[in-house]
Amino acid sequence: MNKNYIEKLLEGVDSSAGSKQGVEWKSLGDVVNLITTGRLNANAMEDNGIYPFFTCNEKPYKINDYAFDLEAILISGNGSQVGHLNYYKGKFNAYQRTYIVGEFKDSTDIIYTYYYLKHTLRSYIIKNSRKGSVPYITMPMLVNFQIPIPPLSVQKEIVRILDKFTELTAELTAELTARKQQYSFYREELLSFEEGEVEWKTLGELTSLITKGTTPKNYTPNGIAFIKTEAFVGSYIDIEKISFIDEETHNKELKRSILKHNDILITIAGATIGKCAIVPKEILPANTNQALAIIRLNDDVNLKFVFHLIKSNYMNKYIELNIKGSAQPNLNLKQLNNFSIPYPSPEEQERIVSILDKFDTLTNSISEGLPKEIELRQKQYEYYRDLLLSFPKQKH
Structure with a gap:
């Protein structure tokens, strides 16, 4: 498929009202017979329910009673997922701040409407919400929402x-x-x-350095790459997600945590504890913060082998063992040094x-x-x- 195909598809389609082949803009309320909300509280879900229960979360819960039996678009009316859409056909129930759009008129395809709403609704909600308030949907906002037909x-x-x-x-x-x-x-x-099949060694025996970074006082729009966990995508560092610090901070205040090519970075605090990546040459010079430990292996150690071990259940189980009873998941540098691996x-x-x-x-x-x-x-x-x-x- 190319652009010429699409231009051909839309050829002769214009916005002239009344034109047989034209695009007519209508309000959502004019193309459906039903725009309503659910009636239930958000905590009405049941673990072993047999029907979907749509709330303002991305995925539906379960419930044993249904209030609707139709083909519909479900829209989250408030919360962090405001404007999120689900499509469903069949029996379901819904939270009182979830909007149900259904009973489409013959001139309008429900999936076409779903794609159009998915593309444009959230920005419309934010634009039409009061400044400074948490974005939410009102019935008039949905009823009057304009859609090209x-x-x-x-x-x-x-x-x-x-x-x-x-x-x-x-x-x-x-x-x-x-x-x-x-x-x-x-x-x-x-x-x-x-x-007894292989020798076991501690991480401390295989490294020349295990340390961690420090949070800088200020960040800069550009300069020295500063790596945080947010930059990890899988087991790689996404160069588009790194922050920056100035050269003086890098060389003086954060001298201890100047990164080198092939350093292993591992998250040692918070919900993403254990997440890790190898420092690529392309991002250097670079530095990191205190939520990440720097593991610098000896020259004669196989980097990739140790890296795969750190990503394995050996490390997962070691973390679980060492953070039991802790309010905040946290590994210290001594624990990292003592991490024992098959060699x-x-x-x-x-x-x-x-x-x-x-x-x-x-x-x-x-x-x-x-x-x-x-x-x-x-x-x-x-x-x-x-x-x-x-x-x-x-x-x-």
């Missing part, structure tokens, strides 16, 4: 195209999930050894690494592999969505 045949073709992109992304995401499970299985299998022969380490690296690239790499493919497909979808759902406003 091209001929039904055009709506269905737009849906067909966007469905293809959505299906492809869903297939790739399912493939990624399966490959991650496969990777995890083989990693645990390859890194499991019988008692087979160099040849066996190399064999294990060669297998696991392939899985790691496929499931985690942001420059190649499935995550990159998903990102490209999402951008492609967004490009064509913007093209397909952009219609000129009616002239008054």
Whole structure:
């Protein structure tokens, strides 16, 4: 598919009111017979319920009673997910701040409307909410929301195209999930050894440095790369998500935590404890904060082997053991030094690494592999969505 195809699809479609093939702008209230809300409190969900219970969260809960039986678009009316959409056909129930849009008139395709709302509704909500207040939906906002209505045949073709992109992304995401499970299985299998089969060493024995960073007083718009956990994507550092500090702070105040190529960074505090990445040469010079520990291995140690071990259940179990009873999950540097790992022969380490690296690239790499493919497909979808759902406003 190319742009010429889309232009041909929309050829002759204009915003002339009354034109047989034109795009007519209508309020949402004019294209449906039902806009209402649920009646239940958010805590009405039941663990073993048989019907979906839509609240203002992304995914529905379960409940044993239904109040609606139709094909509908469900819209989160408030909270952090305000404007989030779900499509459902069948019996369901809903929270009192969840909006139900259904009973579509013959001139309007429900999935076309779903795609258009998904593309434009949230920005409309924020624009029409009072400044300084938490964004939320009111009934008049939804009823009066303007939607372009091209001929039904055009709506269905737009849906067909966007469905293809959505299906492809869903297939790739399912493939990624399966490959991650496969990777995890083989990693645990390859890194499991019988008692007495291999030598065991502590991380402290294999390193020249284990330390942590410090939070700077100020950040700068550019300068020296400053790595925080937020920059971790899988087991890689996303260069687009790094912060910056000035050179003086880097070389003086944060001298202890100046990073080197192939340092391992691991989160040692908070909800993402255990998340790790290897420092690539491209981001240097760089520094980091106190939530991340820096592990610098000796020159004769296989970096990738140790890295795969740190990502494995050995570290997960070690973290669980050491943070029991702690209000805030936290690993200290002494505990990291004492972390004990199996240490087979160099040849066996190399064999294990060669297998696991392939899985790691496929499931985690942001420059190649499935995550990159998903990102490209999402951008492609967004490009064509913007093209397909952009219609000129009616002239008054």
